[in-house]
Amino acid sequence: MSAPPARPPVDLSANENPLGPSPKALAALAAAMGGLHRYPDRACTRLKAALALRLGVSARQIAIGNGSCEVLDLAVRGLIAPGEKVILGTPGFPAYRGAVRRAGGQAVLVPARDYRDDLTAMLGQIDSRTRLLVLGNPGNPTGTLIGRTALLAFLDRLPAGVTLILDEAYRDFVADASLPDAVDLLQAGRPVVALRSFSKVHGLAGLRVGYAVATPDLIARMQAEHQQFNTNTLAQAAALAALEDEAHVAATIELNRRGREELFAGLAARGFDPVPSQANFVLVRVGDGAGLVLRLAAQGVLVKELGRYGLDDHIRVSCGRAPDHARFFAALDAVWPPRGGNGWNTRRGTHLALDGDLFSANKRY
Ligand SMILES: Cc1ncc(COP(=O)(O)O)c(C=O)c1O
Known part of the structure; x- marks a missing residue:
């Protein structure tokens, strides 16, 4: 019996447009x-x-x-x-x-x-x-x-x-x-x-x-x-x-407005203190940012690790569609709070092999 196909990862790491191209x-x-x-x-x-x-x-x-x-x-x-x-x-x-x-x-x-x-x-x-x-x-x-x-x-x-x-x-x-x-x-x-x-x-x-x-x-x-x-x-x-294509631009802005609110509210409800954002992503302090990025990636959810930005203790989550956020929060709930010791072992910029797919947990943006 073959294994069910792995779900593609949810990519909330690079501030891209969740609606796709116009x-x-x-x-x-x-x-x-x-x-x-x-x-x-x-x-x-x-x-x-x-x-x-x-x-x-x-x-x-x-x-x-x-x-x-x-x-x-x-x-x-x-x-x-x-x-x-x-x-x-x-x-x-x-x-x-x-x-x-x-x-x-x-x-x-x-x-x-x-x-x-x-x-x-x-x-x-x-x-x-x-x-x-x-x-x-x-x-x-x-x-x-x-x-x-x-x-x-x-x-x-x-x-x-x-x-x-x-x-x-x-x-x-x-x-x-x-x-x-x-x-x-x-x-x-x-x-x-x-x-x-x-x-x-x-x-x-x-x-x-x-x-x-x-x-x-x-x-x-x-x-x-x-x-x-x-x-x-x-x-x-x-x-x-x-x-x-003004309709696509308007739909993107509206989706982003809702997505930003949803991410912010979901993070706040879990006791985080996200930074109020005017963009298409939300920054949040988490302690060991690289560790959380790796844990989320292992759950199939990519968010941005911010070592290159000088913010090791934060992650950045791009706004997506509601189902992407549901997977992000389910993954977060599965790995948070970190258990044992004083946080996670972190390896910055690591490439993870997940379900046979090789993808970067540290995309450039
Ligand atoms: C502030 C800022 N400027 C410029 C860029 C680069 O965008 P582009 O894809 O047009 O090179 C980015 C990409 O994320 C960005 O965050």
């Missing part, structure tokens, strides 16, 4: 397949034009790349010279540290206070070698927000020649009306680069499309640095269709 994007992909013997439009003309129209900027203010990870790398390289300083809040999205290192810069890490970027401490670190600061709004992995008033006061205090990257990968999920708009700030003459992604609300993480909105001068420098054809034909076609 159906319009899938149709656009199918339609674009026949043209794959042609090189892509290296200028991303149609996608840039659509974004420019939507955002009220010129196409010369937009750089598109292989996910916002490539774009943030280009922006850092375009903004700093070797030896210059970049101020980053911690915990924060770790890709910025790599980008600063590759640009030959020096990252200055400023700890958050109560899960919020400490704007005063960040300003206090600025010296004559500082060219750039980065803020996630909302931030990953905290999910917290910097409101318009606080951000404007912060920008007022930036010395001339210092730029702020506002990473808005999660902005579509924000319910708080005080959310500032990085593109509006840029258009009002503030020294801001807006960074956005098609990986989250548009559900296209696997195709890798992200973009920056900045001054034409910076965009020209960024584009001079990247390879030709950094955004392939399928990625351009799908992103263009996903941008127009």
Whole structure:
């Protein structure tokens, strides 16, 4: 008798879209397949034009790349010279540290206070070698927000020649009306680069499309640095269709709103103290984060271990659908509280063999 097939794991580790890609994007992909013997439009003309129209900027203010990870790398390289300083809040999205290192810069890490970027401490670190600061709004992995008033006061205090990257990968999920708009700030003459992604609300993480909105001068420098054809034909076609698929975006936002409430309430009911989130994930302190991640993975539920974010004692759980949350809470109830001794044996970044499947319990995001 053969064993019943193992259920695929529930993946709540990478802040992906539980609804999947936009159906319009899938149709656009199918339609674009026949043209794959042609090189892509290296200028991303149609996608840039659509974004420019939507955002009220010129196409010369937009750089598109292989996910916002490539774009943030280009922006850092375009903004700093070797030896210059970049101020980053911690915990924060770790890709910025790599980008600063590759640009030959020096990252200055400023700890958050109560899960919020400490704007005063960040300003206090600025010296004559500082060219750039980065803020996630909302931030990953905290999910917290910097409101318009606080951000404007912060920008007022930036010395001339210092730029702020506002990473808005999660902005579509924000319910708080005080959310500032990085593109509006840029258009009002503030020294801001807006960074956005098609990986989250548009559900296209696997195709890798992200973009920056900045001054034409910076965009020209960024584009001079990247390879030709950094955004392939399928990625351009799908992103263009996903941008127009407002129903999918609205359904994603609504599902996320409910999912976020459900995760928060379920964790709070179990005695945890989750961080109120404006994004598509919830951060929660658990003690031994890596240990809990491994235990949950053994139950077929993947959540994010945060050692690379400097938060060993937390996990991050992405919002999913209700059945995903039911499996997450069932797994949590099976392994929590940790029994025996003072916690679990942990091996960070471990690959687990589960039910014959090999998958990573420590996906990058
Ligand atoms: C804050 C932040 N910025 C950028 C990214 C990168 O997104 P992309 O998939 O567009 O490279 C992520 C991915 O999780 C993120 O959390």
